[in-house]
Amino acid sequence: MWELAGQLLPEMVGLAVTPAAVVACLLLLGSSHPFRNVVALALPFLAVYGVLSVAALAAGRAADAANDDPATTRGWMSIVVGVIFLAVAVMSWLRPRLQSAAGAPSARATHRAAMEEPGWVSALRDPSVGLVLVAGLLLAVVNPNVAILVSGLGIVVTADVRLSAQISGIALLLAASMIDFVVPVLVFVLAGERGRGWLRSATGWLLAHNHVISIVVLLAFGVLFVGRGLAQVTA
Secondary structure, three states, rough: OOHHHHHHHHHHHHOOHHHHHHHHHHHHHHOOOHHHHHHHHHHHHHHHHHHHHHHHHHHHHHHHHHHOOOOHHHHHHHHHHHHHHHHHHHHHHHHHHHHHHHHHHHHHHHHHHHHOOHHHHHHHOOOOOOHHHHHHHHHHHHOOOHHHHHHHHHHHHHOOOOHHHHHHHHHHHHHHOHHHHHHEEEEEHHHHHHHHHHHHHHHHHHHHHHHHHHHHHHHHHHHHHHHHHHHHHOO
16 A cells, blocks of 8 residues: 555645645635635546546456556556647647737737736636636636646556555545645635735735646656656666
8 A cells, every 4th residue: 555655655645736726716705705716626527537546447447457568557557647738748838939920919918917916816816606617617627737647547547556556646636636626725714814815926926827737747647657657768
C-alpha cells in the first residue's frame, strides 16, 4: 500500500494544483454564501473523478491488468499525459501571440482589455447554486487534471496489490483533488479577517497572473511525467 502511495505522489501533487479551481474557490469564498457555493463547486469534481475511478477500477479488474507488464503500461501512460501537458502549455503560450498577429490590436486597447474583469469572474462573485454546479462540472470535465487522474488510475489498476489497496489508492487521488477547496476554506475559517485579506490578495494575484501560472504548471508537470515515463519504459 505504501509503495503504491509513493508511486501516486506525482499524480496527487498534480491533482492538488488546479489553478482554475483555486481561483473559482477563492472567488466563491467572497460571495454571500461562501460555504454553500464552495461545496457546490467541489461536488461535481468529486462526482466526475469518482465515476472515472469506479469505471477504471472495474475495467482493470475485468481485464486482470496486473498480469500485464505494469511498468511499461504505466510508463507509456505517463508519457502520454506529459506530452498532453506540454502541448497544452505550448498552445497556451502561442495563442495570445497568434491572436495579436491576426488582429494586431493597439497596445492601449490590449491594456484596457487586460484591466477589465472577465465575465466568468463577475459571474462567480455572487452566483446561484445552479450556476456554481454547472461551473464546477465544466471545470471538472474540461480540465488537464483529468489526464493526471487517468495516469494515477492506470498505476492503481496495474498494481499487483489487493482490491482494498487499490481502493485506498483511489481514495488518495480523490482526497488530493479536494485540496484545492479544503485549504482555502480552512484559511477562510481559521485565520479570521486576516486570512480573508490573504485570500483577497491571492485572488487578485492569481487573476492577474493566471495565464503565466497555468503555463508554468503545465510545463513542470509535462516534463515530470515524460521523464518518469521514459525512465519506466527504458528500465
